[in-house]
Amino acid sequence: MSLTDSELVLSYREGDDQAFESLIARHTDAIFAYLARLTGDREVAADLTQETFVKAWKNLARFRESENFKTWAFTIARNSAYDWLRKKKSVVFSALDGEEFSFADTIADTEPLADEVRIRFEDAHFLEKLLTGLPADSREILLLHYVDEMTFDEIGRVRGEPLNTVKSRHRRALIALREQAAGTKGSPNDVQ
Amino acid sequence: MTDFRQIFHKLRPLIAPMGLKAAIVARIRFEERRVARRAVFITTPILALSFAGLAWGVTSAATSLAHSSLGQYLSLAVSDPMSVAALWQSFSLTIIESLPIFALTIIIGALVALLASAFVAAHNVKRAFSFA
Numbered sequence: 001m002s003l004t005d006s007e008l009v010l011s012y013r014e015g016d017d018q019a020f021e022s023l024i025a026r027h028t029d030a031i032f033a034y035l036a037r038l039t040g041d042r043e044v045a046a047d048l049t050q051e052t053f054v055k056a057w058k059n060l061a062r063f064r065e066s067e068n069f070k071t072w073a074f075t076i077a078r079n080s081a082y083d084w085l086r087k088k089k090s091v092v093f094s095a096l097d098g099e100e101f102s103f104a105d106t107i108a109d110t111e112p113l114a115d116e117v118r119i120r121f122e123d124a125h126f127l128e129k130l131l132t133g134l135p136a137d138s139r140e141i142l143l144l145h146y147v148d149e150m151t152f153d154e155i156g157r158v159r160g161e162p163l164n165t166v167k168s169r170h171r172r173a174l175i176a177l178r179e180q181a182a183g184t185k186g187s188p189n190d191v192q
Numbered sequence: 193m194t195d196f197r198q199i200f201h202k203l204r205p206l207i208a209p210m211g212l213k214a215a216i217v218a219r220i221r222f223e224e225r226r227v228a229r230r231a232v233f234i235t236t237p238i239l240a241l242s243f244a245g246l247a248w249g250v251t252s253a254a255t256s257l258a259h260s261s262l263g264q265y266l267s268l269a270v271s272d273p274m275s276v277a278a279l280w281q282s283f284s285l286t287i288i289e290s291l292p293i294f295a296l297t298i299i300i301g302a303l304v305a306l307l308a309s310a311f312v313a314a315h316n317v318k319r320a321f322s323f324a
Contacts, residue, residue, distance in 0.1 A: 017224075021217050028213050033206035046212050053216045054223060127203060146200035174196065 005069030009060065020060075024053055027070060030148055031077050037143050038081045040132060048084060052077040071150070074158045078140070085136060130180050138173035145170060228320035235309040235316075242309060245302035249295050256292030265290060 003011065005023060012019035031052055036045035055076050056063075063072060131139050137159075144150045144158065156166045257263075265287055269276045276283050 020220060024213055024216050024220070028208050028216065029206075032208035032212065036206045042206075042209070046209055049208065049212060050216050050219055054219055057220050057223060125204075127199065142196075142200070146197050147203065149197075 006065045006067075009063055009069060010065060013060070020057065023069065027073055028053075030070070031073060034074065034143060034148060035077055035081050037128075037131065037147075038078075038136065038140055039084060044084060048077065048080045051080050055080070068154065068157075071154050071157050074144070074148070074150075075160075078158055082136075126181075130177060133180055134173065134176055137169065138176055141166065141170050142173050142177065224319055225322065228316035231312055231316040232320045235313040238305060238309040239313060242302045242305035245298055246306060249299035249302055253292045253295035253299060256295055260290040260292070262287065262290045 003019075003022070005026070008019040008023050012023075028049060032045055032049045035048045035052075036042050039045055039048070052073060056073050059076075063069070131142065134142070140159075141155060144155045145152070150158070152163055152166045152170065155161075155170075156163050159166065161169075265283070269283070
């Protein structure tokens, strides 16, 4: 039976050097993919993934067993990525910052996609280009929820935001994604 | 209802480059060795100082005890325990006064520092000088 992340952390603290290697093996791909999509640069993502694990190792004493290691590591990865994006000064933050959120923002997305848009979404390359065009935080929420399969509560912990804010951002990110998809004509390669 | 989860699963998987995991492990091992070496270099002088402190404390305590009347008080306690029991408060104070308090404090402090630094050094020395 494989150990949980918290058990591996505990095991490493007790002197098992291999335990942290298991954590690295378990989470490197997910963190790399998240950082690669967030930064849009594989080389930077590889560097940031390495930095994430070194920071996690340095701060392992602060990790509590009740916490979720994946969420904790993603928080470190996110902070590293945003530091890099800020240095690069290319980060586009959502216009939502500081806005009031209405209850309507928190309800689930139930609107079906138009057939034309649905067909376009079938093309992974098209979807990737659409994601690249979204503000960094919208892109991040969609990736964490749909690719890394985090709950809104976990995303809230990674981003340091309340649950309703995350739900609201998620809803607006989907709207932005739909709008971009609907407004895009021609071949997927034309999408900016 | 649109199944965005299904849509997003169509994204091509981004696999970490070959060697990234090994590079991360190597970097962690390097950091572990760096921290271990720092611990060893910090504890080595503490170890030496505490050993010197312990030696000085023991010598000083032995000298003080040789010049004090502690031995006579102790032999009195053995030879006439009834009198000592009757005057136990005064006797205790006299015993305490005859003890080399400063030297004993140095001995205890040096011993604690010696054991703690020896423990930290022993815990880190293998990792600090491993090259695996």
